[in-house]
Amino acid sequence: MSVKPPFTELDINTQDGGFYHGYSLPIALISKISMVLLVLWALVFPLNAGEMLSAVNTSLLLSFNTFYILAVGMFAFFLFVVAIIPSTGRRVLGTPGQKPEFSNFSWFSMMFGAGLGVGLMTFATAEPLGLWGSNPVLLSSDLAPNSEDALQSAYRYTFAHYGFHAWAIYVVTGLSLAYYAYTRGMPLTIRSALTPLIGRFANGIFGHVIDVLGVVATILGVSVTIGFGVSQLVDGVYAITGAGWLMDTTGDAPTATKTGLIVALACIMALSILSAVSGVGRGVKWLSNINLVLSLILLLTFVIFGSFLFAMTTYASALVDYILNFVSISFSAYSPVDAGAFAANAPAAVQALGAEDIASVYSGATNPWGSFAGFTEGLPEAAKSLPEADIAAAYAAGTEGRLFGWQAGWTTFYWAWWIAFSPFVGLFLARISKGRSVREFVLGAVIAPALVCFAWMTILGGTAIDLSLNSEEAKAAIVGASNSAKLFVTLEQMISGGLLQALIVMCVVLIMTFLVTSADSGILVMNTIMSGGAEETGVKHRIIWGVILTLVIGTLLLAGGGGLSALQNAMIIGALPFTIVMVGMVISLIKAMYNDGRRDRAGQPEGSASAQPAE
Known part of the structure; x- marks a missing residue:
């Protein structure tokens, strides 16, 4: 029985000339107007913006916490099934026999730097330490926080937040985009991933809305990442220079001043715009390679001077525990208790x-x-x-209420962060993965990076925990430090002298390069979406979007009295509609792969016909 050819006649109208030459005018204008209005609101009414974003975020979490949890669990299991099935796993993301564009080292470097680089610098120590003091096992038992008994559960959820689930979110988007762009020759843009469901409607306003949601989610996801990274950058520069204007030391733990945050942000974004102008093959590629090399040096430092045996023992036991509890972590959603x-x-x-x-x-x-x-x-x-x-x-x-509050404030926050980040990382992964098989893409972009993240979390975070277990003085210093300062405080407890200063300088450079990589990759991705999937976009628009991204981050950092809360709330709100889009991507990809398999068995070529229903 013949199968109708797939719908591939995606027609995204772009301007033939003028300022927006090569760009879709509706996507560009709607995206820019949305972001400019957000900037003006946060700039003119910062307290109102902060309060309203917080209220909307709280309301959404009460209603959609379960949806976030179950959706991400579904993403992970879907990808593993697709990779395991022979007929889908061996499909090449490109024409038959096509070779990958980048070497494995550069591919992994760019994937690692864009996906979790900044997060690892901030949270490799902060995440295990935070979960050591609070996690669902501790909240539902009499185990003492910050004790040896709390270690296993702390790493169970550390691995969950930075492991297979996190990368599955990125890869669902990346695989969907790469499949249609390189297997069916469609534009590398978000709406392409939903054509099996919406067909010719992708060519109209519905398709524009989908792409705009991708742009907005990308801006907010990248903004939160850069917000955390900039805060840590200020901590590092303060540790080197001791400049008082960078840090407010009047509270329980020193925090970056507004002036310090804005100056650091301006420096990072200026470098990011320069890198984005140079393109993927030069600036992004070389910065990513530098990131990976410096990361390995930092990791080696902790191997030599830190608690390596403790870390490796923890790695092995935590990985087994994470796998054994994978299903429970994936689908256990809690409800509020009034x-x-x-x-x-x-x-x-x-x-x-x-x-x-x-x-x-x-x-x-x-x-x-x-x-x-x-x-x-x-x-x-x-x-x-x-x-x-x-x-x-x-x-x-109150147990269910505690578990809900913890999950909404921790796991769901991470799922929303990764989802908001996924249009950026997913499209970027697709852009650098042409010629790889589906199985290679899933295993290479889900399993491999997660295992490296686990090593970071156990070697850096395990050293911080081991120091805390063996010294009350170290425990007070490390646990009491802000999240962005925990890495530097751990280094101070581990080594001293000139080597310490050299390592802090290296960490500052590494944070800068990670930040620049994330920002410039985000700028390139936003331009790709707005140009209807073009991989080479205009320089002036990269600059404009770099400036807009800077303004969004800066104004939200100042909203609500300053800090990261307004950024985080805006990101969780923006992630919700794109989560719905991602569920549609999974359904579309199941339909596309199933029908392509039927065509293969029937010996039919993959034709295209605009009059045919979506397949």
Whole structure:
């Protein structure tokens, strides 16, 4: 039985001349206007912007937390199935016999730098340390935070946030785009990945909206990444120079000043624009190679001077534990517990308390960052005299609420971050992966980078934890430092003298190159989407989008009193519609691969006919 040819007649109208020559005017204008309005709002009404973004974010998490969790679990399992099935795994992302454009080293370097480079610099120490103090296992048991018993669960969720799930999000987008662009010869843009579902509607306003969602998600995802990286860059420069204007030391932990953040941002974005102007084959490629070399030097430093045996033991046990709990991590979604439901499930002695005291007990029992000991200490006076069994029962009544708050504030935040990042990283992965098989792409871009991330997390983070376990002084310094400063504080506890200063300087350079790589890759990707999939775009528009990206990051860093919260909230909000697009990508790719397999078995060539329904 014959199969209808696939819909491949994607026609994205671009301007024949003028300022927007080669660009789709609707996509470019809608994207720019959306971002300019966001910048003006955050600039003119910073407190209002911060408060409203926070309120919308909270509302969305209450409603869509489960959707985020289940969607990402589905992405991971879908990719593993596609890679395992022989007929789909051996398909080449290109014409039969086509060779990869880049060497394995350059391919991996660019993939690693664009995907998680900045995040690893900030969170290789901060993530394991944070989860060592709070994770679902600790919140639902009597295990003590920051203890040896808490180590296994800390790394289970560290690996979850930076492992196969994270890279699966990128690869779902990348594989979809590469499949249609290089197997079917369609434009390298977001709407191409939905043509099996929407067919000729991709040529109209519906297709424009899909591409705009990709641009907006890219801007917000890259903005959060650069926001974290810029904060750490300021910490590093402060550690070298001691310049007081860079750091506010009046709080519990030193934090970067607004002036320091904006100056660092301006320097990074200027370099990023220069790199983006040079293109993928020069600036991005060479910076990515430098990133990987410097990363290996930093990793080797921790191998020599850090807790390498502790790290490798942790790596092996944590990897096994992560794999054994993979299904549970993928599909365990928690729901909020409101005050009424908590009071109904609390013991009678708690129900007999006054309304204000019950509210206080509820707040403590559902606090995702608090332990049982902290809950007990924070009880109102009227509740402290209750029997121990009733206090324990009250804490247990809030377990689901604690788990929901933790998941929404940690795992769902990461899923939204990676999803917002996925149009950028996915399109970039597709751009550099022409000629590779589906199986090679999935294994190379999901398994391999995740294993390297695990090594980073165990060698750097494991050293920080080992130092904390063996010295109360080191524990106080490392755990008490801000997330962006934990790497530098760990180095200070590990080595000293001239070598320490040299390593901090190297880390600052590495952070800069990672930031520049992320930003310039994002600029190139945004221009590719707006030009209807063109791989070579106009220089002036790369510059313009570099400036717009700088303004978005800068104004959101200043919104709501300053800091990263407004950036994070905007990113989670922007990621939601693109998550829906990604679910559509998975359904489309299943349909496309199934029908292409039928055509192969029937001996039919892959023709195209605009009058045919989407296949």
